[in-house]
Amino acid sequence: MKKPTEVIKADPAGIARAAALLAEGALVALPTETVYGLGADARNGRAVAAIYAAKGRPSFNPLIVHVADAEAARRYVAWNDWAEILASAFWPGPLTLVLPLREGHGLSSLVTAGLDSLAVRVPAHPAARALLRAFGGPIAAPSANPSGRISPTTAEHVLAGLKDKIAAVLDDGPCTVGLESTIVGLTCAQPELLRAGGLPHEALEAALGQKLSIADGAEVIAPGQLASHYAPAARVRLNAKGSVGDEALLGFGPMDCDLNLSERGDLTEAAANLFDHLHRLDAMGRPIAVAVVPDNGLGAAINDRLRRAAAPREE
Ligand code: TXA
Ligand code: MG
Numbered sequence: 522m523k524k525p526t527e528v529i530k531a532d533p534a535g536i537a538r539a540a541a542l543l544a545e546g547a548l549v550a551l552p553t554e555t556v557y558g559l560g561a562d563a564r565n566g567r568a569v570a571a572i573y574a575a576k577g578r579p580s581f582n583p584l585i586v587h588v589a590d591a592e593a594a595r596r597y598v599a600w601n602d603w604a605e606i607l608a609s610a611f612w613p614g615p616l617t618l619v620l621p622l623r624e625g626h627g628l629s630s631l632v633t634a635g636l637d638s639l640a641v642r643v644p645a646h647p648a649a650r651a652l653l654r655a656f657g658g659p660i661a662a663p664s665a666n667p668s669g670r671i672s673p674t675t676a677e678h679v680l681a682g683l684k685d686k687i688a689a690v691l692d693d694g695p696c697t698v699g700l701e702s703t704i705v706g707l708t709c710a711q712p713e714l715l716r717a718g719g720l721p722h723e724a725l726e727a728a729l730g731q732k733l734s735i736a737d738g739a740e741v742i743a744p745g746q747l748a749s750h751y752a753p754a755a756r757v758r759l760n761a762k763g764s765v766g767d768e769a770l771l772g773f774g775p776m777d778c779d780l781n782l783s784e785r786g787d788l789t790e791a792a793a794n795l796f797d798h799l800h801r802l803d804a805m806g807r808p809i810a811v812a813v814v815p816d817n818g819l820g821a822a823i824n825d826r827l828r829r830a831a832a833p834r835e836e
Contacts, residue, residue, distance in 0.1 A: 523685050528676065531648035531693035539691045540655035543568075547688035548575055550665040550679045551652055553644040555615045555698045555719045556672040556796065557679050558587065558662030559687065560652075566629040569661050573631070575686040578668040583634040584661045585617050585702070586641050589653040594618075594641045597626045597659065603707045603729070610728040613645035615719030617702040632661045638708050648693040664701060665690075671753055671803070671830070674699050674796045681800075699793035700822050706736065717822035719792065753803035757831040761810035768810040769802045776812060779805075788819040795823055799830060 527542075529535040531552070539549045543560060546568040551560045559575065561568035563586045572584065588594050591608045598604075598620035607618060622628075622639045633639055644650065653660060664672040665679045665687075673679045676692035683690075703718035705725065714722055714733045722733055764770040764779075772778030774786035780798045782791035791814065802809045811831075814823050 524688070526680065526684050526687055527689035528680070529689050529691050531651070531691055533651075535691060536648070536651045536655050539652055539689060540657075542688050543652075543656050543658075543660065546571075548572060548686075549652075550673075550676070550683065550687055550690040551649055551660070551662065552646050552676075552691060552693040552696060553587070553649045553662075554646045554696060555644075555700060555702050556674055556696055557665040557676065557690070558585075558649075558660075559665035559679075559683070560587070560660040560662040562656075563628050563632050563659040563661035566631055569629045569631040572661065572663060575683055576663065576666070576668045578663065582663070583636055583640060584632050584663050586628065586632060586639060587644055587649065587653060587660045587662055588641060589650065590643055593659070594643065595623075597623055597628060598639050598641055599623050601707060603712050606728055607705060607707075607712075607725065608643070611720060611724075612643040613650065614643070615645070615698050615700070615702040616725075617642040617704045617716075617718075619704060619706040619708060619715060621708055628659065629661075638706075640704065642702055646693070646696075648691060652691065669752055671796045671799050672701060674793075678796070678800055695793075695797070697793060699795055699797070700819065700826065703822070705733070717825045719819070719822070721818045722821070723818065752830055752832070753799050753809065755803050755806070756808040757827070758808065758810045759827055759831050760813050762812075764810045767807050769805050769807045771798055771802055771809060771811045773812045773814045778812065782814065782823075788815070788817075788823065792819045792823055795826060 667682045674696040679690045698719040700719040703720040704716035706713040706715045770778040772781040
């Protein structure tokens with residue numbers, strides 16, 4: 522029988538406990554500034570396999586490896602000039618870089634699902650950084666939700682989906698960004714945007730001094746992009762002018778609604794609220810209508826997640 526999931530406070534004793542569990546090969550959910558991740562030692566194949574099992578995830582989905590700093594990242598991937606520019610500008614932060622795997626990397630092959638590239642990220646969250654330092658190794662971590670469900674932005678969301686399927690959750694309150702990291706592919710001649718996320722692509726383009734090409738989706742490069750990946754259980758209708766029938770309305774900007782992403786019409790605030798509000802509306806058991814959200818800045822990533830939430834279900 523599985524032991525109950527420990528809820529661990531993010532104080533020094535808690536960080537040490539979480540690091541010890543990871544070292545034993547156990548699964549520990551951890552806060553990052555984007556969403557909570559379901560962490561395991563990226564070098565330990567059994568621990569990584571346990572992530573897929575706990576999430577019920579299709580096994581071809583490669584995972585992001587979290588490291589303490591760019592120097593640690595360079596142990597696992599072949600670095601290049603684009604990586605240097607983006608890492609100096611945005612790490613630690615909500616940016617994931619996909620780079621060619623380096624020989625002798627020592628990571629479980631399950632982490633990359635057999636690809637010859639690796640997604641790496643240096644998170645900015647103080648508890649994630651403290652845990653990476655205490656553990657002293659690479660932590661593989663997808664978002665800490667059952668496969669096909671909304672990403673968790675609080676420890677309560679993690680427990681709602683994965684209670685007693687994982688050893689522990691390190692609880693440090695709500696995530697500030699609330700959207701997954703932006704993913705940039707650096708394995709081709711030009712940088713490619715693989716997933717819109719918490720770092721607006723305008724900021725990336727400013728640092729790169731050029732436009733980012735957007736992966737066309739012809740190839741499943743980031744399989745997490747499955748259309749219905751972020752689906753709540755309830756039906757979701759987008760660009761609603763108001764609610765129809767018993768729909769619960771998720772608003773944006775000043776309006777009459779059940780929950781508002783941002784009454785002030787602030788996209789950063791809306792991103793931070795997005796998954797929490799979807800969780801809360803989903804719990805009401807009514808269909809969900811969502812008001813128009815502008816598509817500039819973080820709005821692009823918010824609308825991407827909303828379209829996935831509204832897509833016809835694949836499972
Ligand atoms: O903010 C985040 O990125 C969160 C926190 C926990 O770091 N993590 C997260 O992980 O969103 P996950 O597993 O839910 O999404 C990872 C995405 C998937 O779409 C996956 O396909 C893509 O990264 N990915 C991972 N490795 C890749 C690779 N080598 N090439 C292309 N895409 C990759
Ligand atoms: Mg995810």
